């Protein structure tokens with residue numbers, strides 16, 4: 607069954623990733639203030655839901671998807687850096703260290719809502735000072751939680767990943783695949799588009 611789907615996001619990464627599951631969906635960004643305080647997973651889940659809810663008011667007949675990604679290390683939470691100086695400070699704190707990335711996904715439908723999340727462990731590469739400073743100063747990471755992007759292949763800020771690559775990138779596809787199935791959608795399995803999804807620990811085990 608095909609149902610109207612709207613992605614409540616301004617993120618080009620999320621748009622690109624969702625296209626692995628669905629051919630047809632609308633996009634309408636939610637304008638939600640992102641103040642991070644308290645537990646990282648709670649923050650990500652609340653923000654994902656708030657984004658979906660804000661947009662669902664405009665599309666009462668659709669399935670609306672909201673997402674939020676938070677990088678964290680213990681009690682320290684990292685959202686998107688406010689400027690390049692903060693991006694450099696985040697990179698210096700995370701450099702060479704293991705930390706977690708949580709992405710929550712909420713789906714709101716006319717008949718109800720569901721939310722789930724995926725947590726991955728990342729070890730950031732031990733970037734040399736000059737590389738770190740140039741990476742931050744480039745401004746490429748201002749729209750990335752934690753001030754880096756796993757997909758920046760030229761810099762390779764991630765030395766090791768345990769978890770879900772696309773979850774770190776902003777949309778855990780197997781997690782969303784299961785949520786969409788719950789609501790009667792028939793998404794494509796993500797490993798048809800992305801080879802990485804075949805080896806993802808979030809992939810459902812075959813019976």
Ligand SMILES: Cc1cn([C@H]2C[C@H](O)[C@@H](COP(=O)(O)OP(=O)(O)OP(=O)(O)O)O2)c(=O)[nH]c1=O
Nearest residue numbers: 615616617674675750751754755756774775776
């Ligand atoms: C850690 C990491 C984050 N990111 C991105 C994913 C998200 O777009 C962003 C985290 O910010 P979010 O606030 O989750 O999302 P957003 O503001 O980009 O988009 P929207 O709220 O409109 O959906 O960081 C990467 O692209 N790669 C990474 O390795």
